[in-house]
Amino acid sequence: AQSVTQLGSHVSVSEGALVLLRCNYSSSVPPYLFWYVQYPNQGLQLLLKYTSAATLVKGINGFEAEFKKSETSFHLTKPSAHMSDAAEYFCAVSDTNTGFQKLVFGTGTRLLVSP
């Protein structure tokens, strides 16, 4: 079954610094991969998705992620962090082995941004 692993439950950066959130996937078939963001007491908002087109995917709010098959990774980056980026970030893989699509999420990474 497909799965994702997010390395680091918390990541702290200074405002203006590079953001790097790590995600590795396990999949027996070409995966569909997603990054979602969750602000406190809110639902999930889709940041970006990889669906086997371009390996470098650009999302909203200046985020992007690169699909690397050789490393089974889909890390999320942003060149310059803003205070408003502080939130929980989830990597997810689409599991279609069962004949329908469900999302399998990682455990999340909390991004802390300091002034």
Add this chain to the structure above:
Amino acid sequence: DAGVTQSPTHLIKTRGQQVTLRCSPISGHKSVSWYQQVLGQGPQFIFQYYEKEERGRGNFPDRFSARQFPNYSSELNVNALLLGDSALYLCASSLRANEQFFGPGTRLTVL
């Protein structure tokens, strides 16, 4: 267009009670999925419905059930509530595969 809506926003129940959570998908979306997010964890898949039929079910006990109505809205029911059922319940709707849009969730607290 309105996004996915869920009601109620918050709910407090006691052990052994039953609860019904509601979800309205984005207009035109025929598929609805339910996820449970326990504090500090990622969401876990519970159910998916498409055109009023159950397409898939996650690893949850039979106390959890759901249904989808002709207007594609959906209800999630949980019977005989346990303390461990306390969580944020998320509903997601989709028009096509590989694109799920989430609602704000219902925060269920079981005392």
